[in-house]
Amino acid sequence: MQKIRFGTALYIGEDSLKRLSDFKNEKIFIVTDSFIASSALLPQIRSYMDPSTEILVFSEVIPDPPIDNIVAGLEYSKDFSATILLAIGGGSAIDAAKAMLYFGKLTGRFSGIRFITIPTTSGTGSEVTDFSIITDDEKGTKYPLITEEILPNEAILDAGLIAGLPPKQTADTGMDVLTHAIEAYVSTNANDISDALSEKAIRYVFTYLERAYKNGGDKEAREKMHMASTMAGMAFNITSLGINHGIAHAAGARWHIPHGRINSILLPHVIRHNAGMVEGNYGKNRTLAAGRYAEIAKFLELNAGNVQAGVRSLVNAILALQKKLSMPKSLSEWGITKEQFESDKNRVAEAALADRCTETNPVTLTKEDVIHILRKSFI
Secondary structure (H helix, E strand, O other): OOOOOOOOEEEEOOOHHHHHHHOOOOEEEEEEEHHHHHOOHHHHHHOOOOOOOEEEEEEEEOOOOEHHHHHHHHHHOOOOOOOEEEEEEOHHHHHHHHHHHHHHHHOOOOOOOEEEEEEOOOOOOHHHOOEEEEEEOOOOEEEEEEOHHHOOOEEEEOHHHHOOOOHHHHHHHHHHHHHHHHHHHHOOOOOHHHHHHHHHHHHHHHHHHHHHHHOOOOHHHHHHHHHHHHHHHHHHHHHOOOHHHHHHHHHHHHHOOOHHHHHHHHHHHHHHHHOOOEOOEOOOOOOHHHHHHHHHHHHOOOOOOOHHHHHHHHHHHHHHHHHHOOOOOOHHHHOOOHHHHHHHHHHHHHHHHHOHHHHHOOOOOOHHHHHHHHHHHHO
């Protein structure tokens, strides 16, 4: 038996920010980062709020928010008695707000609070999930916090807020969407509903990501990628993810690689390994996952005359998209040295296997398997 819950109300379209004007006499605690706080976005969003609202802004969220960052936000807001928690930004801001919500509820401070998210990137899907990723800087590890307690009540999806996202960040976040959708599609928890969401998100990425990358003002491309991010988030909130994210959390924390970029580097190698198509041996160790990857190739109208051809076509399509987005294809191209790799590979592999996202990978992996994926990703 599976439980499928869509607990986040979505406000979408050009006028979606008007939802904020519905709140009167509220105390709104805004969690964001310094870039958003110093840009025109925050005043734009605040302009929709009723004058009766009282606002407190915590703008100290940093990328891959560590535990200390969460504690700082909780301490900053301790005397405010917020009635609404509003996260504005990318995955880091939303994840930080989720962690603050979780620990705040433990102490009774945020009991009954309404949690609203306004994503300003099209990538994490965090606005509709009960996942939050928190970093332990001392251990160089990322930990997924997974609980329905942190599922947002509402998400406001205004693609106009994404128009100024630079090409590199557009590429990173877009490839994160693709990884979410593909991992959800092959997850051991996949079902018809998650498949439908994943398929639509994958189609949108291959149709619109390059357009959004080349022209940030392409309104249609931005809107479709924003929806793709949310649909992929809804999919993996049902299914969880896999070893791609397990490794990305471990390697990203240790080597400080942007999350979408490390996911992109790993993705072709994870697909080949999960499909049993490694070391050029395409006839052995075929897995059920191979058939699922081939299904993706078929609905993308790639060459998929048989399972092997479908997997190869999907991998080649991903590599071609990476090239169009000028993304690094290996850890060494990103800048990881041989010495760094050899020194850290065992700890990264161990952390990846312990990551909760790895539990729903379609293939059970050993430490040696993960190191093999890492080596292929390094070259």
